[in-house]
Ligand SMILES: Cc1cc2nc3c(=O)[nH]c(=O)nc-3n(C[C@H](O)[C@H](O)[C@@H](O)COP(=O)(O)OP(=O)(O)OC[C@H]3O[C@@H](n4cnc5c(N)ncnc54)[C@H](O)[C@@H]3O)c2cc1C
């Protein structure tokens with residue numbers, strides 16, 4: 001068995017997670033080498049790095065010895081077009097999966113994000129209304145467990161109920177249960193035609209679209225202090241069908257049909273050093289959630305069709321929670337991250353709001369804490385949750401980023417079984433897992 | 434008082450005398466599920482009427498180390514609800530309340546004993562329905578659907594139970610009531626909801642289910658296409674998918690299945706067909722109409738000698754009648770049969786159907802095929818006569834060979850009926866020891882004492898805390914009588 005020093009290199013200046021520097025880095029080439037590495041790394045604390053696009057989100061690790069980088073675990077192993085499935089290595093960039101010939105992995109994620117990172121974060125974007133999230137599209141998975149055991153779950157067929165659906169367990173586990181080395185996804189055909197409908201309309205009008213017969217692929221809201229809220233709808237299908245439905249949606253919302261999405265589509269509403277919160281709630285509560293968040297000074301975007309929203313507060317200086325107009329800088333035009341192609345999958349949800357402010361002041365810390373409390377209370381009332389995805393360095397430590405979680409005790413028991421020494425991403429997950 | 438008598442007394446005091454059955458005659462009602470050749474009479478049946486009572490029963494089991502098995506409507510086809518001889522069967526048939534229907538949130542909240550079709554009936558007046566539609570939907574329970582991750586003819590487009598359940602209340606094997614998921618999607622933390630679905634009663638008892646409601650489609654169009662052979666029908670299926678069409682359902686029946694259906698329900702399918710396809714499209718009218726023409730043309734191009742389009746709901750029902758009655762109908766042409774449930778990649782359909790035919794011929798056994806062609810979920814019906822010596826064994830052999838074909842082609846040993854008691858022994862053909870050990874890690878997190886539906890799903894249960902590695906001799910769970918290996 002290879003020794004640790006053959007498989008790792010000393011960490012460099014950039015090998016830092018949430019401000020915590022690593023000692024060692026490794027980039028295994030295949031599942032076997034990854035298993036050897038994890039076996040040799042017994043006793044070390046580990047964080048997995050995919051594209052690193054969101055690695056700093058979430059709480060920092062309690063300890064960090066080794067970063068396992070999936071950048072060499074790349075490539076589409078199989079694309080069975082007739083079966084609408086693909087087998088990919090975990091480090092494969094999402095950009096490759098967005099443009100398989102004639103087909104697509106219908107998951108909105110930044111092009112530089114990896115398949116493994118997208119699954120580990122259960123990422124999603126506007127099109128979740130039609131296609132679901134990573135948990136719905138993952139049909140098989142290979143994982144190296146913290147003790148070095150290589151294990152698979154699921155398979156290569158969409159319909160399969162043999163044994164526990166452990167793919168669901170690893171999806172959204174943020175690397176706390178092991179290293180994902182390969183994923184099998186269900187694919188969808190690229191639709192023959194698509195169109196957007198854009199309207200200046202209150203979030204409450206989203207219900208009109210849901211109640212109609214439009215089979216929308218995405219139904220997004222954008223609202224910010226001091227500006228009129230907007231709705232945008234994506235329709236996909238046959239050219240004639242899309243034309244007809246787009247016209248009907250435009251009539252219902254008093255909006256316009258457009259080939260392009262609005263510039264805010266699939267762009268998270270905060271700057272790199274801003275405060276970003278994911279808000280969920282029952283569909284009928286979306287308008288109330290949006291109103292609360294905007295009232296607190298946030299820009300709010302997300303899926304009014306599924307009840308998953310993202311609230312972003314201006315980067316710094318201006319305390320959130322003060323009067324709406326004081327937060328208007330958050331409505332600054334998006335940066336280069338705005339989508340350039342007509343394809344929504346090409347859009348990047350990475351930060352699009354320009355930031356030019358100084359770090360948060362002490363009062364900013366207090367205000368951020370209050371804003372999170374306010375949003376969390378609103379989300380719980382709405383039947384959902386508020387999770388702080390990212391926060392400025394100064395406030396991060398003061399916030400309960402995950403908030404209360406039902407079933408936490410069972411989750412701890414799961415973690416104890418899979419990673420008894422709590423070495424994988426220690427402290428990064430719910431309840432300090 | 435010790436053992437089961439003590440437990441019975443404790444349960445009678447806890448949940449009421451008439452909700453605890455110990456009379457052997459009464460217990461016999463529950464001796465099997467839909468896979469009737471496995472029979473075990475439970476030591477005790479509990480019929481709780483509230484989630485709190487379910488928790489009380491499970492706590493009593495935990496306290497006394499008594500195994501328990503949940504049962505919904507008992508329609509399962511893998512022996513999942515087969516009772517434990519020394520255990521408690523917890524029957525959910527008195528938990529039948531539809532708690533809430535909230536079309537504005539696209540959700541309904543129901544108790545686990547609620548019948549699948551009743552959710553749709555409650556939602557339809559609001560313009561919604563519950564999408565997963567197992568053929569047994571008039572009798573099977575939502576709790577059973579959750580445990581089996583049940584599918585239906587329309588899951589090709591709409592997905593399975595797991596894609597339509599957003600929240601659960603479960604009683605864990607130590608008797609705690611825990612909420613998993615909720616109304617909103619993406620509950621933070623591990624997706625324990627996602628792993629509970631499909632866990633076949635081995636992680637606890639679901640006591641409340643929050644389901645997603647789906648908007649009733651504007652248009653439904655159904656086509657019946659008759660082909661000379663299953664090869665042609667398979668090729669047409671592949672062509673439809675390759676064209677980028679995602680029908681709500683694509684179902685196939687072969688000549689023998691058609692013969693059975695004709696004998697039973699006179700569905701009037703085109704004479705002389707070697708295979709029929711039922712293709713259903715639903716959604717906005719503008720989409721469906723364009724795609725329907727494409728599907729018809731593709732069927733004709735791949736050799737369909739007759740296509741029929743349902744003009745109205747009555748004609749649609751007629752087309753589906755043959756398909757939906759097929760399992761039962763096979764009883765008309767054979768005294769006994771095994772319903773197999775395997776999955777293959779759709780593109781392997783023609784090849785695997787041919788190989789099934791060869792295997793069947795080789796053993797002198799007839800196999801009728803009726804299945805979900807769109808997602809490659811085969812339901813070969815292996816016909817035999819138990820009265821004729823040797824036939825049952827030969828049917829078993831063919832049935833097992835079919836599963837091997839599925840695995841060989843990269844498929845699965847079960848697409849919707851579950852592993853239960855029936856297929857536990859096949860799990861090692863699909864998964865390595867390491868894979869099965871990993872599933873045990875989850876099991877042990879929920880159920881360290883192995884009391885929830887022991888002996889199901891896994892071939893060789895290990896005690897939690899035991900080190901993985903080669904297993905030798907009798908398993909401790911076996912020798913202590915906690916688990917039997919069938
Ligand atoms: C706390 C948090 C919450 C998020 N919530 C959302 C959301 O709700 N919606 C959304 O669209 N996006 C969300 N994201 C963003 C999501 O991470 C990115 O969209 C994802 O695609 C990043 O991919 P990446 O390859 O850049 O991963 P990275 O940024 O490198 O890593 C992201 C996370 O995944 C883990 N990880 C990466 N690769 C693997 C692997 N192979 N095996 C195991 N674990 C791995 C990392 O340890 C890290 O926890 C969230 C991110 C974080 C950190």
Ligand SMILES: Cc1cc2nc3c(=O)[nH]c(=O)nc-3n(C[C@H](O)[C@H](O)[C@H](O)COP(=O)(O)OP(=O)(O)OC[C@H]3O[C@@H](n4cnc5c(N)ncnc54)[C@H](O)[C@@H]3O)c2cc1C
Nearest residue numbers: 505506507508509513567568574576577580584634639849
């Ligand atoms: C004619 C016929 C057609 C069928 N067609 C289909 C089909 O198209 N698609 C399909 O997927 N299946 C089909 N089935 C199989 C069966 O109907 C499904 O598996 C169904 O979900 C079982 O529901 P039930 O209420 O009968 O469960 P049961 O048979 O009572 O139990 C099934 C399993 O669920 C567990 N269970 C039950 N309730 C709970 C609970 N509340 N909490 C935890 N575990 C629980 C049991 O322990 C057992 O392991 C068919 C069966 C028949 C007889």
